[in-house]
Structure formats: structure tokens, C-alpha cells
Amino acid sequence: MNPSCNLFIVGPTGAGKTSIGRRLAAHYGLPFVDLDQEIERHCGVPVSTVFEIEGEAGFRQRESQLLDECSRRDGVLLATGGGAVLDPANRRHLAERGYVVWLQATIEQQLERLARDTKRPLLAGEDRRGKLDAMRETRAPLYREIADLTVSGEHENVAAATERCIALIDTHWNRTQAA
Numbered sequence: 001m002n003p004s005c006n007l008f009i010v011g012p013t014g015a016g017k018t019s020i021g022r023r024l025a026a027h028y029g030l031p032f033v034d035l036d037q038e039i040e041r042h043c044g045v046p047v048s049t050v051f052e053i054e055g056e057a058g059f060r061q062r063e064s065q066l067l068d069e070c071s072r073r074d075g076v077l078l079a080t081g082g083g084a085v086l087d088p089a090n091r092r093h094l095a096e097r098g099y100v101v102w103l104q105a106t107i108e109q110q111l112e113r114l115a116r117d118t119k120r121p122l123l124a125g126e127d128r129r130g131k132l133d134a135m136r137e138t139r140a141p142l143y144r145e146i147a148d149l150t151v152s153g154e155h156e157n158v159a160a161a162t163e164r165c166i167a168l169i170d171t172h173w174n175r176t177q178a179a
């Protein structure tokens with residue numbers, strides 16, 4: 001656990017980082033920053049268009065640059081994108097600059113929640129389950145590496161999941177160490 005008053009949310013796509021993160025920010029009185037939305041604001045186009053024009057490598061560069069900027073702030077809730085943990089520098093920034101909450105979700109939950117989604121370019125095309133499985137294989141150890149707190153994904157809706165997060169964060173996050 002580190003002595004920061006930032007809350008950072010990591011986890012797989014569809015875990016609820018954006019929707020639960022927004023509610024957590026309101027609860028804790030922190031400005032809410034969503035990394036994907038920051039990228040869209042800077043580029044003026046949706047994430048899917050950044051992928052189309054610059055490829056995943058271009059997107060990851062922008063993601064890393066903005067993660068560095070956003071995580072330097074003091075007292076924010078930052079909801080990251082599902083793949084933000086892939087870059088070792090991003091992981092270092094998150095681990096050193098905030099209290100990291102790993103929001104989990106099962107593959108079934110991801111498939112159900114994102115069934116109608118067209119905004120996640122890495123899920124485009126056939127075999128979503130296979131893609132999600134492959135991402136999990138690579139990324140779960142990376143979420144684990146930096147997580148200060150892990151919240152399982154068994155909650156049936158966003159409100160219940162948010163309440164569960166608050167209960168766990170209140171128990172484990174020692175904000176009195178805030179700089």
C-alpha cells in the first residue's frame with residue numbers, strides 16, 4: 001500500500017472501471033478521470049478511430065503519455081483502460097502514485113456486458129471468448145502485480161458492485177497517510 005490519496009482502477013475490459021469508478025469518485029469527492037475518455041478528448045476522435053489510424057502501438061503510446069500525466073495529479077480517481085497495465089512504465093506509475101484497485105470480472109460477465117458493444121476494437125470480429133481468454137492470460141498477472149486491493153466480480157449490478165468496493169476500500173485504504 002502506498003501513501004497516496006489517488007485511487008486507480010485497473011482490470012479487464014467490461015469489469016466496470018468506468019461506470020463504478022465514476023460512482024466511487026463521487027463517493028470519495030475525487031475528480032473522476034477516465035483514461036480512454038482523456039485519449040478521446042486529446043485526439044478528438046473515438047478510441048476505435050485512434051486504433052484504425054495509428055494501430056494499437058499508436059494508441060498505447062498515447063495511453064502511456066496520458067497515464068503518466070494523469071497519475072501525477074494529487075487526489076484523483078483514475079479509471080484506466082483494460083490494457084493500460086501492459087506497459088511496465090505504466091505499472092510503475094500506477095503502483096507508485098496511487099492506491100490500485102483491481103476490479104475483476106468473469107469471461108461470462110464480460111461477454112454479457114459487452115455483447116452489443118462496438119467501441120472496443122480489440123473485441124471486433126469473431127471469437128470474442130478466445131480474445132478475452134488470451135487477454136486474461138497475459139494481463140491477470142500484471143493486474144495482480146500492482147493491485148493493493150482486489151475486488152471480485154460477483155456483483156450483479158453496478159450499484160451493488162460500487163457498494164462492495166466502498167466497503168473494501170474503506171477497510172483497506174489508509175488515507176491518513178495521504179501526502
Ligand SMILES: Nc1ncnc2c1ncn2[C@@H]1O[C@H](COP(=O)(O)OP(=O)(O)OP(=O)(O)O)[C@@H](O)[C@H]1O
Nearest residue numbers: 013014015016017018019081082113156157158161
Ligand atoms: N458490476 C456490474 N454489473 C452489471 N453491469 C456492469 C457491471 N460493471 C459494469 N457493467 C456494465 O458493463 C458495461 C461496461 O462497463 P465499463 O465501461 O464500466 O467497463 P470498463 O471496465 O470501463 O471497460 P474498458 O476497459 O473497456 O474501458 C457497461 O454497460 C456497464 O454498465
Ligand SMILES: O=C(O)C1=C[C@@H](O)[C@@H](O)[C@H](O)C1
Nearest residue numbers: 013036047081082083120121
Ligand atoms: O482491453 C484493452 O486493451 C482496451 C480496453 C479499453 O478500455 C480501451 O483502452 C481500448 O479499447 C483497449
Ligand SMILES: [Mg+2]
Nearest residue numbers: 017018036080
Ligand atoms: Mg472504461
